[in-house]
Amino acid sequence: MTSLATAASQPIEWNSLGLDPIVFEIGAFKLRWYSLAYLAGILIGWWYLLKLLARPGAPMARRHADDMVFYGTLGVILGGRIGYVLFYRPDFYFANPGEILQIWDGGMSFHGGAIGTSVAMFYLAWRNKLSVLRVHDYIVCVVPIGLFFGRLANFVNHELWGRPTDVPWAVVFPDGGPVGRHPSQLYEAGLEGILLFTILNLLFWKTEARYQPGKLVGTFLLGYGLSRFFVEYFRQPDQGLENLSWGLTMGQTLTVPMILIGLFLIATAKSRRERVEPFAGTESVA
Numbered sequence: 001m002t003s004l005a006t007a008a009s010q011p012i013e014w015n016s017l018g019l020d021p022i023v024f025e026i027g028a029f030k031l032r033w034y035s036l037a038y039l040a041g042i043l044i045g046w047w048y049l050l051k052l053l054a055r056p057g058a059p060m061a062r063r064h065a066d067d068m069v070f071y072g073t074l075g076v077i078l079g080g081r082i083g084y085v086l087f088y089r090p091d092f093y094f095a096n097p098g099e100i101l102q103i104w105d106g107g108m109s110f111h112g113g114a115i116g117t118s119v120a121m122f123y124l125a126w127r128n129k130l131s132v133l134r135v136h137d138y139i140v141c142v143v144p145i146g147l148f149f150g151r152l153a154n155f156v157n158h159e160l161w162g163r164p165t166d167v168p169w170a171v172v173f174p175d176g177g178p179v180g181r182h183p184s185q186l187y188e189a190g191l192e193g194i195l196l197f198t199i200l201n202l203l204f205w206k207t208e209a210r211y212q213p214g215k216l217v218g219t220f221l222l223g224y225g226l227s228r229f230f231v232e233y234f235r236q237p238d239q240g241l242e243n244l245s246w247g248l249t250m251g252q253t254l255t256v257p258m259i260l261i262g263l264f265l266i267a268t269a270k271s272r273r274e275r276v277e278p279f280a281g282t283e284s285v286a
Contacts, residue, residue, distance in 0.1 A: 011170035011180025014158055021157045037153035041146025042073055049142050052204065057211060059134035067124055068139070075120030076113040083112010133213035133272070140220035141200045148193025155185040162234045176236070184235035191227035199223055213272040218265025225259035228252070
């Protein structure tokens with residue numbers, strides 16, 4: 001009995017899970033799960049966005065969604081990498097600029113990716129004279145799909161692991177020392193991916209939230225901000241960014257503006273309903 005109890009209390013060895021960051025390699029070419037996660041998020045997200053746009057009152061047409069695949073991908077990759085370099089490891093990358101382009105090895109900031117994607121959406125909306133807020137309302141409904149696959153890829157890539165712990169599901173990661181750690185990547189996949197997707201899409205399909213510009217994007221900002229703020233208590237922050245002078249980690253600090261903006265957009269969404277103008281060719285909003 002004692003030996004069974006001791007075995008049960010041992011953390012899970014990541015190496016025993018049979019995972020490999022590389023799907024396959026041919027010569028110098030390596031296909032990584034990290035890359036496939038981005039591809040899956042983009043393609044499934046695009047497919048689901050078309051389902052959303054098929055509903056009455058959509059703020060844009062199919063051709064705009066097709067353009068967003070290009071602009072959104074560019075925004076998330078450039079913004080995510082630049083954000084990671086500037087927010088988390090500026091000293092390292094400025095000393096090793098050649099490694100900035102090696103995104104296949106991991107190292108992307110969600111906050112930077114969100115800013116990059118938002119800039120791309122602003123540009124697309126401006127160029128096509130679309131409602132910026134309503135375009136964002138539809139886009140954020142599919143973002144959790146990419147977050148879910150991305151966090152799973154973080155786990156397979158044995159990166160962004162959690163703080164040391166003795167919980168039964170603790171994992172010993174290859175680069176995390178000999179101690180068991182929270183699999184915080186999976187916590188984020190559940191909260192930022194599954195839970196946030198469920199909330200946003202219940203609001204989209206079961207309420208009139210999509211007719212209140214800013215309500216869905218506000219819900220996304222609030223939901224992601226609260227989820228990330230919470231998970232930061234279990235996730236191991238980057239070295240030197242654990243406890244900043246104001247008592248928060250860098251990840252928590254970057255979520256504070258998201259939470260505040262999200263609350264504002266939700267609180268003021270109903271007042272914008274009367275100014276909703278559906279994209280030409282769609283059913284009018286009642």
